[in-house]
Amino acid sequence: MEPLLKILNVETYYGPVMAIRGVSLNVEPGQIVVLLGANGAGKTTVLKTISGAMDPQKGSVTFDGTEITGLDPDKVARAGIAHVPEGREVFPFLNVEENLRMGAYSRRDDWSEDLELVYGYFPILREFAKREAGYLSGGQQQMLAIGRALMSRPRLMLLDEPSLGLSPRLVGEIGEIVQRLNKEQGVTILLVEQNAKMALDIGDYGYVMEVGRLVMEDTCERLSQATDIQEFYLGMKDEGVRGRRRWKQRKTWR
Numbered sequence: 633m634e635p636l637l638k639i640l641n642v643e644t645y646y647g648p649v650m651a652i653r654g655v656s657l658n659v660e661p662g663q664i665v666v667l668l669g670a671n672g673a674g675k676t677t678v679l680k681t682i683s684g685a686m687d688p689q690k691g692s693v694t695f696d697g698t699e700i701t702g703l704d705p706d707k708v709a710r711a712g713i714a715h716v717p718e719g720r721e722v723f724p725f726l727n728v729e730e731n732l733r734m735g736a737y738s739r740r741d742d743w744s745e746d747l748e749l750v751y752g753y754f755p756i757l758r759e760f761a762k763r764e765a766g767y768l769s770g771g772q773q774q775m776l777a778i779g780r781a782l783m784s785r786p787r788l789m790l791l792d793e794p795s796l797g798l799s800p801r802l803v804g805e806i807g808e809i810v811q812r813l814n815k816e817q818g819v820t821i822l823l824v825e826q827n828a829k830m831a832l833d834i835g836d837y838g839y840v841m842e843v844g845r846l847v848m849e850d851t852c853e854r855l856s857q858a859t860d861i862q863e864f865y866l867g868m869k870d871e872g873v874r875g876r877r878r879w880k881q882r883k884t885w886r
Contacts, residue, residue: 634697636661636820637682637788642691644681651677653844655691659788664814664821666831666852668865669841675824676718678841679790682822683715684708695788710738714786718793718824720777724766728757731765731776735783743783749817750779753809771802778809788820789813795827803827807834828865832856 635658642655652674659665667675680686682693684705693701700708705715714735723731732750736743751758754775760768765776774794781789791810795803807830813819825831832838835852840861848860855861 633660635659635694636696637822638692638694639678639682640692640694642678642681642688642693644677644686644688646677651844652681652841655841655844655846657839657846657849659820659822660837661820662814662818663836664810664823664834666835666838667822667824667841668828668831668838668855668861673841674844675841676792677844679715679717679792679822679824682708683713683790685715706738709784712785712787713790714781714784714788715790716777716781716792716794718796720770720773722765722768722773722776722780725764727762727764728768728776729761731780732757732783735780738784746783746785750782753782753812754779770797771799771805774798774802774806775809778806778813782813782817782819786819788822790822790824792824793826794823795825795830803830810834828861829856832861 637659639655639657642652643650644652655678667678669675677686681688684703684707687702692699695711695713698711700711723734726734732747736746756772757775757779760772765773768776778794794806794810798806810821810823811834814821823831823835832852832855838850838852838855839846840848840855848855856866
């Protein structure tokens, strides 16, 4: 089976600074794929390169067999990719329902059933349907951002740090919702997440980035058991290890 998303040898720059270098990864249909790494590793740049917010200087991005490298974001969205950015970026002066309707801007069919679907996943949004989004809590804004993306009926959803700034209870709720969207709606997910435990618990396959490069990949189950991941991302210290080790080459366990 061909990957739904294929990134091959992508390099993307911020001005003269190379943010990601030689990145190649696959996302299979129906998977939740996790992208881990420290702040500044290049994870957000990968998502922006996929969604068209940034143009790569080298490499290719292919979605469902069609190259989308460098396409404008609206064309990428119409192709079936929804990007939920870090920081939510809801429209603060529009109410909840208006924000959700913006997610369906590219559709010409009836989206009323999808609105009900979103309210089914996030009942609080129905309660606050006429409230301006700027007055919602951080967790409610995150639900709104995910719901807005869902309104486009995406085949692939890019989620950038959905748990950022949320309480542990809300982190669990967001993780559960991501799983449900994947299983119940068939939405493939590429998840960038600072909460490594939550991400590895719900993910199928994972990649680890360091300084713009992919340095490790495997199933999420195996990654969660790897000493490097336990030490640096899960806070499980190995007393037999002295000092920080850096990955010198990309590791793959099959």
